[in-house]
Amino acid sequence: MAGALMLPIAGYSGDSDSDRSSPKAYVKDSVITTKIKTELAEEKLSSLAHISVDTDNKGAVTLTGNAASQKAMDKAVSIARAVDGVTSVQNNMQIKTDK
Numbered sequence: 001m002a003g004a005l006m007l008p009i010a011g012y013s014g015d016s017d018s019d020r021s022s023p024k025a026y027v028k029d030s031v032i033t034t035k036i037k038t039e040l041a042e043e044k045l046s047s048l049a050h051i052s053v054d055t056d057n058k059g060a061v062t063l064t065g066n067a068a069s070q071k072a073m074d075k076a077v078s079i080a081r082a083v084d085g086v087t088s089v090q091n092n093m094q095i096k097t098d099k
Contacts, residue, residue, distance in 0.1 A: 028085060029055040029059075030055075031085070032055045032083055032084075032085045032086060036086075039083065045075070048072060050066050050067075052064045052065050059087035063076055063093050066093065073095060
């Protein structure tokens with residue numbers, strides 16, 4: 001019986017979007033992510049196309065992926081910081097040059 005009572009808790013903790021306080025917050029996060037991706041694409045630097053953007057429900061942005069140079073990486077961070085609603089930017093990108 002105790003196992004049956006714990007099942008809803010286990011199911012709830014596995015939901016990755018369970019920390020979303022409301023549908024409004026989720027939409028806001030998606031808008032921030034989309035704005036950043038659009039700005040990165042408009043820069044027309046091919047290395048910026050390989051950067052993934054994730055925004056949490058508090059406006060914290062995480063950038064991951066590969067950039068061709070430190071300059072490209074710095075540009076991506078700068079773009080992300082300039083978007084309305086962004087509270088912080090975590091840079092998890094790596095410099096990877098094509099050989």
